Amino acid sequence: NAGVTQTPKFRVLKTGQSMTLLCAQDMNHEYMYWYRQDPGMGLRLIHYSVGEGTTAKGEVPDGYNVSRLKKQNFLLGLESAAPSQTSVYFCASSYSIGVGNTEAFFGQGTRLTVV
């Protein structure tokens, strides 16, 4: 099992460029999450999904869009990158059906720099 895989691992963008981050999980998890992590600020939730075809806003959704067309994939898009979006992005997934099994498992992160 690969678990949660994020693509790419590193990327440098110019201001105004667009890109898509891909998260893939092979654990048949229902819930998927996108977070950003900045120094001293912990993990902040951008968007999340509770199932295929559904998405919802988290704590810091502005400037990002997401899609979950397939259960195993969760895409995070930046339409017009800004320097404030320089961060490390983490994807996570969890089973979260019924009682128990609610913990999320994380990918290794994507380090994005916007210049």
Add this chain to the structure above:
Amino acid sequence: EDQVTQSPEALRLQEGESSSLNCSYTVSGLRGLFWYRQDPGKGPEFLFTLYSAGEEKEKERLKATLTKKESFLHITAPKPEDSATYLCAGLGSASKIIFGSGTRLSIRP
């Protein structure tokens, strides 16, 4: 609005010196309180889930406890390899997992 607050921000201990990390939470309809460990340059690694007040879980030198408002991560006789950032998070009825800002733990030999 769901909120998770961790203290202290940073903690430096001598090897063998036990201590506790605090996590205060206000999460509507708590479905799980999580502890993670994060090493530099890596994703968070799952440690524990606590579901109800009074619950305790242990793993090696770590023990997590839960009350109705707080969770504690107790570290007994820590070793240098326990140095990491420890993250607390809560899952509520809104299906969002909200994280605290973490405690950076450093263990000196």
